[in-house]
Amino acid sequence: DAGITQSPRHKVTETGTPVTLRCHQTENHRYMYWYRQDPGHGLRLIHYSYGVKDTDKGEVSDGYSVSRSKTEDFLLTLESATSSQTSVYFCAISKTGLNNEQFFGPGTRLTVL
Amino acid sequence: AQSVTQLDSQVPVFEEAPVELRCNYSSSVSVYLFWYVQYPNQGLQLLLKYLSGSTLVESINGFEAEFNKSQTSFHLRKPSVHISDTAEYFCAVISQGGSEKLVFGKGTKLTVNP
Numbered sequence: 650d651a652g653i654t655q656s657p658r659h660k661v662t663e664t665g666t667p668v669t670l671r672c673h674q675t676e677n678h679r680y681m682y683w684y685r686q687d688p689g690h691g692l693r694l695i696h697y698s699y700g701v702k703d704t705d706k707g708e709v710s711d712g713y714s715v716s717r718s719k720t721e722d723f724l725l726t727l728e729s730a731t732s733s734q735t736s737v738y739f740c741a742i743s744k745t746g747l748n749n750e751q752f753f754g755p756g757t758r759l760t761v762l
Numbered sequence: 763a764q765s766v767t768q769l770d771s772q773v774p775v776f777e778e779a780p781v782e783l784r785c786n787y788s789s790s791v792s793v794y795l796f797w798y799v800q801y802p803n804q805g806l807q808l809l810l811k812y813l814s815g816s817t818l819v820e821s822i823n824g825f826e827a828e829f830n831k832s833q834t835s836f837h838l839r840k841p842s843v844h845i846s847d848t849a850e851y852f853c854a855v856i857s858q859g860g861s862e863k864l865v866f867g868k869g870t871k872l873t874v875n876p
Binding site for chain 1: 768771797798805806807808811824852863864866867868869
């Protein structure tokens with residue numbers, strides 16, 4: 650299995666509070682991604698990174714920000730959580746962004762009350 | 763931009779029966795195609811992928827998928843399913859030469875009943 654960990658694995662928070670999810674990899678892969686998974690929507694890309702300090706938006710980036718200060722860590726921040734951000738969040742990594750396989754982390758289940 | 767349509771959200775089958783999970787894509791450029799599997803309470807794992815060459819690709823656990831360019835399809839098949847194949851299956855597409863973003867379908871939940 651690819652060395653990807655996500656923390657926390659479960660979190661319950663209240664509307665309006667800031668939340669940071671962490672993705673950590675030991676593979677030294679260049680690309681890292683944050684997705685959210687919701688019933689009936691599949692996986693939707695939130696943000697991705699193509700190198701340290703290099704990030705770009707995905708299709709559902711509103712309300713989320715990311716940072717990548719080291720190759721191995723990619724942080725997803727919800728500045729002010731809303732109930733619509735209740736979801737399962739997956740981190741993924743790949744060597745390149747094109748035809749290479751993406752490896753997924755175990756996911757973080759976030760509930761915003 | 764690419765899009766992926768998985769035509770069935772749920773597919774129930776009996777053990778040892780054949781199954782086909784359908785996937786159609788839309789793209790103005792050539793693409794690479796993937797099938798991922800997600801077992802309950804786990805992340806996604808790559809099942810198989812089409813990059814180039816033979817249009818029929820196989821996985822190690824008996825699944826196969828065929829790339830059909832004229833029909834823009836990449837259907838997943840298995841001739842005889844097991845209880846352990848119960849999972850959600852996602853078709854995904856990425857454009858060749860330019861995009862780093864994988865686009866996923868909404869998933870098909872396969873339930874294999876005894």
